[in-house]
Amino acid sequence: MEKIPQSLDDKILRYLDGELNTAEGLAFEEELNQNDSLKKRLDQLQDIHLTMRGKMIEHPSKNFTQAVMRKLDQYPVQARSFSIRNGILLLSGVLVAVGIASILVSAGVFDNLNTTIDLNQVELPKKYFERSLPSIPFSGKVIVNIIIILNLGLAWLVLDRAILKPLFQRRLQGDH
Amino acid sequence: MTKESEYCIIDKVLAGEQAVYAELVNKYKSYAFTIAHKILQNRQEAEEAAQDAFIKAYHHLSGFNRDSKFSTWLYRIVFNTAITYKRKNKYQFDSIETTVIEYSQDTDGMLDRMDQKKYLNNALAKLNETDRTALTLFYLEEFSLEEIAGITGMRANTAKVRIHRARIRLADELKIILKQEALTL
Structure with a gap:
């Protein structure tokens, strides 16, 4: 069977859905009479159309409703990816890391970690860079401070999502 | 069930009449199950996912703003729940149902x-x-x-x-x- 172009597939579907006007419908039926491949393709799509139409509804088990009603108070349904206990552990870990980093910063451990990254030292093809490239100052103290700030943000997120929110949800359910 | 009677049921559920929710479950369970089954291709999982979706819908019923039909809102929850189940079980073997x-x-x-x-x-x-x-x-x-x-x-x-x-x-x-x-x- 020769391959049916997509435009004809489109036309068959429009024909099956009753979207062709009278003139288009008649012209298409005429085309069907002259083209066996088109007729076969129509039969295929029509078979699917008839089998699928209105017969796809499926029914759950008889005790479906009772099961739902029985479980209504068990919420949240999905196990949380993070229990409150794990949230507290993660929060403690993040805070300890922030604390240690802060102590090291205030003790001046990172003060000497100052350098500049000279981009001219990077071996790049000269033809792309005619001018000299800038040097980027690198301060260990600034980097560690940024990491501390990011960790504080993470700690706040963990506190909110993994501890406070589930705690209030549980309390609300308790009230019901 | 008309839209008004459906809203009446929703209002009752929101007022604390939990048992009335069974009417909504009864009305929509077949379509909900069909959607979940088409996604999961496994009756048992589909049943679980559809049940979970109804429970989620119950707990978020106050968030249903009545701009769209209740069924559309509910089936969206069913669809998302079934997709989550599918992802969770992605690496499990295909059920016999889909392979034979x-x-x-x-x-x-x-x-x-x-x-x-x-x-x-x-x-x-x-x-x-x-x-x-x-x-x-x-x-x-x-x-x-x-x-x-x-x-x-x-x-x-x-x-x-x-x-x-x-x-x-x-x-x-x-x-x-x-x-x-x-x-x-």
């Missing part, structure tokens, strides 16, 4: 209805879950394109194009399955 192709003597458009439906289900299983669900909702003839789009999280135009392509792809997949069957005879 049984022997049949008919090959080219002359299958009896039972066989046709069985092969069609196998062909449907080859589509992705969104196309499968959109196609099922389309053939149920209960949903407008806008509702199908709302449930599956697409734009109406995208839904129309995807359903159209999925119908053609389904026919092609069915043809391949029947050809393979013919070769094994």
Whole structure:
């Protein structure tokens, strides 16, 4: 069977859905009479159309409703990816890391970690860079401070999502 | 059940009459289960996912703003819940239901209805879950394109194009399955 172009597939579907006007419908039926491949393709799509139409509804088990009603108070349904206990552990870990980093910063451990990254030292093809490239100052103290700030943000997120929110949800359910 | 009586039930549930929710479950359980089953291709999982979706809907009922139909809102939850289940079980083996192709003597458009439906289900299983669900909702003839789009999280135009392509792809997949069957005879 020769391959049916997509435009004809489109036309068959429009024909099956009753979207062709009278003139288009008649012209298409005429085309069907002259083209066996088109007729076969129509039969295929029509078979699917008839089998699928209105017969796809499926029914759950008889005790479906009772099961739902029985479980209504068990919420949240999905196990949380993070229990409150794990949230507290993660929060403690993040805070300890922030604390240690802060102590090291205030003790001046990172003060000497100052350098500049000279981009001219990077071996790049000269033809792309005619001018000299800038040097980027690198301060260990600034980097560690940024990491501390990011960790504080993470700690706040963990506190909110993994501890406070589930705690209030549980309390609300308790009230019901 | 009219829209007004449905809103009346929702108001009662929100006021604390939990038992009334059973009426909504009874009304929508078959469609909810059908959607979940089309995505998960496994009756037991589909039943669990559909039940979970009803429980989620119950707990978020106050968030239903009545701009859309309750059914669209509910089926969207069912769709998302089933997709989550699917992702969770992605690495499990395919169920027998989706992999077994049984022997049949008919090959080219002359299958009896039972066989046709069985092969069609196998062909449907080859589509992705969104196309499968959109196609099922389309053939149920209960949903407008806008509702199908709302449930599956697409734009109406995208839904129309995807359903159209999925119908053609389904026919092609069915043809391949029947050809393979013919070769094994």
